[in-house]
Amino acid sequence: MSKKPVRVAVTGAAGQIGYALLFRIASGEMLGKDQPVILQLLEIPDEKAQKALKGVMMELQDCAFPLLVGMEAHSDPMTGFKDTDYALLVGARPRGPGMERADLLAANAQIFTAQGKALNAVASRNVKVLVVGNPANTNAYIAMKSAPDLPAKNFTAMLRLDHNRALSQVAEKTGKAVADIRKLCVWGNHSPTMYADYRFATIGGQNVKDLIDDQVWNETVFLPTVGKRGAAIIEARGLSSAASAANAAIDHMHDWALGTGGEWVTMGIPSQGWYGIPKDTVFGFPVTCENGEYKVVEGLPIDAFSQKCIDKTLAELEGEKDGVKHLL
Ligand SMILES: NC(=O)C1=CN([C@@H]2O[C@H](COP(=O)(O)OP(=O)(O)OC[C@H]3O[C@@H](n4cnc5c(N)ncnc54)[C@H](O)[C@@H]3O)[C@@H](O)[C@H]2O)C=CC1
Ligand SMILES: O=C([O-])CC(=O)C(=O)O
Numbered sequence: 001m002s003k004k005p006v007r008v009a010v011t012g013a014a015g016q017i018g019y020a021l022l023f024r025i026a027s028g029e030m031l032g033k034d035q036p037v038i039l040q041l042l043e044i045p046d047e048k049a050q051k052a053l054k055g056v057m058m059e060l061q062d063c064a065f066p067l068l069v070g071m072e073a074h075s076d077p078m079t080g081f082k083d084t085d086y087a088l089l090v091g092a093r094p095r096g097p098g099m100e101r102a103d104l105l106a107a108n109a110q111i112f113t114a115q116g117k118a119l120n121a122v123a124s125r126n127v128k129v130l131v132v133g134n135p136a137n138t139n140a141y142i143a144m145k146s147a148p149d150l151p152a153k154n155f156t157a158m159l160r161l162d163h164n165r166a167l168s169q170v171a172e173k174t175g176k177a178v179a180d181i182r183k184l185c186v187w188g189n190h191s192p193t194m195y196a197d198y199r200f201a202t203i204g205g206q207n208v209k210d211l212i213d214d215q216v217w218n219e220t221v222f223l224p225t226v227g228k229r230g231a232a233i234i235e236a237r238g239l240s241s242a243a244s245a246a247n248a249a250i251d252h253m254h255d256w257a258l259g260t261g262g263e264w265v266t267m268g269i270p271s272q273g274w275y276g277i278p279k280d281t282v283f284g285f286p287v288t289c290e291n292g293e294y295k296v297v298e299g300l301p302i303d304a305f306s307q308k309c310i311d312k313t314l315a316e317l318e319g320e321k322d323g324v325k326h327l328l
Pocket of ligand 2: 134161229230
């Protein structure tokens with residue numbers, strides 16, 4: 001028997017990540033090749049953006065995806081999120097000339113407060129939310145705080161791009177295949193302060209830290225390369241990461257919905273006090289997923305260097321939380 005369609009909302013649907021994301025959702029790469037989807041696409045109420053969205057929808061139609069059983073265009077989250085089962089919040093205000101970080105936080109706080117409230121009012125009570133728009137962790141925190149009737153654990157932020165970047169750097173350094181790397185994780189904020197951690201990682205049963213055996217490389221090459229990769233892409237492409245960001249969003253939602261078979265992945269999730277991270281701070285943790293739920297990998301030893309890195313990324317996140325406190 002064929003499955004009942006699920007509703008997938010995507011904001012910023014006419015943007016560059018949207019363009020790399022929607023076709024893969026519609027083809028079944030996110031939720032499975034047997035799962036029909038209805039796309040609920042949101043863009044700002046601006047003639048140019050809505051027209052561009054119409055164009056993307058024409059292209060989606062032209063793909064004749066068997067799993068795409070419905071498609072809607074919206075400019076209001078109160079209609080765009082109606083009964084939605086999965087919400088990918090990609091649309092956000094980018095930093096403009098002369099804008100300080102606090103201005104960006106304030107502009108995005110308005111977007112994510114409104115979207116959190118709309119999800120609270122009209123989405124499925126089990127909606128799974130992924131925030132991609134930057135600053136992703138704090139935007140997820142704002143949306144979560146604006147949706148008190150939904151489970152806080154259902155609001156997540158995207159750290160998967162950092163996780164995937166770290167996997168590829170480790171594969172390159174060791175000369176091994178990405179597919180053979182297990183138990184890597186990224187702690188903290190989706191920003192240059194994130195802490196990519198390969199201390200527990202293995203390749204074919206061998207410990208990656210022992211295999212690399214180079215703390216100088218870890219501190220001076222690996223961490224800055226992963227942490228500043230977003231800026232390096234902007235410098236090279238003149239635009240921020242889009243296909244790799246969309247790919248990470250697909251991975252995040254796929255694994256959350258369909259499980260990781262015991263493997264570790266990284267998700268930005270509201271802390272319940274794990275590893276001393278204050279409750280509700282949206283922080284990157286190692287998790288496994290099963291039956292539509294994520295579970296933090298607990299009890300990992302944190303050495304002095306790792307604690308210092310975790311403290312730094314946490315301090316940044318607490319500062320961001322402080323910066324939006326008055327808006328919540
Ligand atoms: N968490 C992560 O790992 C990554 C996050 N990002 C972030 O993702 C966001 C989107 O990136 P791009 O697609 O490249 O940007 P883009 O500028 O190409 O597209 C963003 C789209 O969102 C729309 N939008 C803005 N506010 C909206 C709202 N309130 N409701 C609905 N739509 C809205 C805009 O009209 C635009 O079409 C940015 O904030 C970017 O910094 C990008 C890469 C990785
Ligand atoms: O750095 C940016 O602006 C985009 C981003 O989040 C990334 O590529 O990690």
